Amino acid sequence: MTKAYHKDQSLPIGLFDSGIGGLSLLKALRLELPKENYIYLADTRHAPYGPQSEEFIAQRVLAMANFLVQKKVKAMLVACNTATAAAVKQLREIYPIPIIGLEPALKPAIEACKNKRLGVLATEATLQSEKYKNLKQKVAKDLYLVEKGSKELVELIETGDYQNEQARQLIESELALFKLEEIDTLVLGCSHFPFFYQKKSKKSSAIR
Ligand code: DGL
Secondary structure (H helix, E strand, C coil): CCCCHHHCCCCCEEEEECCCCCHHHHHHHHHHCCCCCEEEEECHHHCCCCCCCHHHHHHHHHHHHHHHHHCCCCEEEECCHHHHHHHHHHHHHHCCCCEECCCCCHHHHHHHCCCCEEEEEECHHHHHCHHHHHHHHHHCCCCEEEEEECHHHHHHHHHCCCCCHHHHHHHHHHHHHHHHCCCCEEEECCCCHHHHCCCCCCCCCEEC
16 A cells, blocks of 8 residues: 555545444534445444543554555544544554544533533543543643543443433433532533434534
8 A cells, every 4th residue: 555545535435433323423524524435343242432442442453443444434533432542543643544533522611611511421441541631731721521431322322222210310310510619611522422412503512
């Protein structure tokens, strides 16, 4: 494979996630760029990534990216906040193609937030990562952040069966902290979570 193979515009765009969460991004991409072709890869055998170590996640991210590069993608979207935090830097060092990552949408959420109390619902691994901590340091120093990692909600989405009473109760109990803390804006810092939130606009990461 030559170094400049990805300049061929007819090639597909590759994206991956630990599971089906990244499909929320694929949906948005298809609306924005309907003429492109896409390859979507889900690492369901190893999902959820959230409770795993950074080393393990980085190893899986490299394996997923390598698979996509072998399929000849012209660009790659790491459709997973957790994977981005663990290894997007390494990916950019290894592969010559454009690589786009995800991060919890603190910046637009801060603009939307009125009471300076912001909620962040993400995975444990994202919340513990250096990348996220640096982001907070950079943009959210003046806010009161209420953070929660939820592997339960990721697992619920992966079952595909989240529109029933039992699921509603789990969602409510996982979100109870945010209510208690009276946040006025919530960042969905995991690509699985927009599935819970049907919204008219295409921007899915930060909600009010
Ligand atoms: N969808 C992923 C994210 O955006 C992670 C879910 C998981 O595997 O824990 O962080």
